[in-house]
Amino acid sequence: MKKLILIVLLFAGLGVQAQNKNARAAIEVDGVCGMCKQRIELASLKTKGVKSAVWDIESHILSLIYDERKTDLDVIQSNIAAVGHDTKAHKATEEAYLSVHECCRYRDEGVKKDHGNDDGGSPK
Numbered sequence: 001m002k003k004l005i006l007i008v009l010l011f012a013g014l015g016v017q018a019q020n021k022n023a024r025a026a027i028e029v030d031g032v033c034g035m036c037k038q039r040i041e042l043a044s045l046k047t048k049g050v051k052s053a054v055w056d057i058e059s060h061i062l063s064l065i066y067d068e069r070k071t072d073l074d075v076i077q078s079n080i081a082a083v084g085h086d087t088k089a090h091k092a093t094e095e096a097y098l099s100v101h102e103c104c105r106y107r108d109e110g111v112k113k114d115h116g117n118d119d120g121g122s123p124k
Contacts, residue, residue: 019068022051027077029055029062030086030106032115039100043083047076 029040037055040062044053049070055062064076074089081090084100097107105111 021067021069023066023068025064025073027062027073027087028060029080030060031104032106032111033057033104035101036085036104039083040080040085043079044076047071047079050076
């Protein structure tokens with residue numbers, strides 16, 4: 001019985017160590033401009049455990065460094081959607097989307113054209 005408990009504790013300890021405190025990820029996030037960039041990065045950085053968040057306007061890729069012991073990509077993407085930006089995993093509610101500035105409404109074809117973004121700005 002003691003051996004079984006020891007083995008279980010050993011594997012539990014290994015599982016905790018397997019979580020990366022400097023995990024890296026890249027996710028696609030909808031947006032069109034510098035104001036979007038600021039909003040997306042701030043929502044990410046306000047998530048406990050996110051150490052770095054840089055969103056590229058052209059590629060729509062958000063590069064992250066985060067602590068897997070404190071958060072995960074689902075939580076980060078949920079926080080981004082809460083401020084009005086879509087990801088593959090989470091679509092912003094209509095209320096959240098409409099809360100962004102009019103020039104940031106990436107679902108609007110006219111706004112995308114104004115920003116020189118004819119590809120839709122949507123995650124593929």
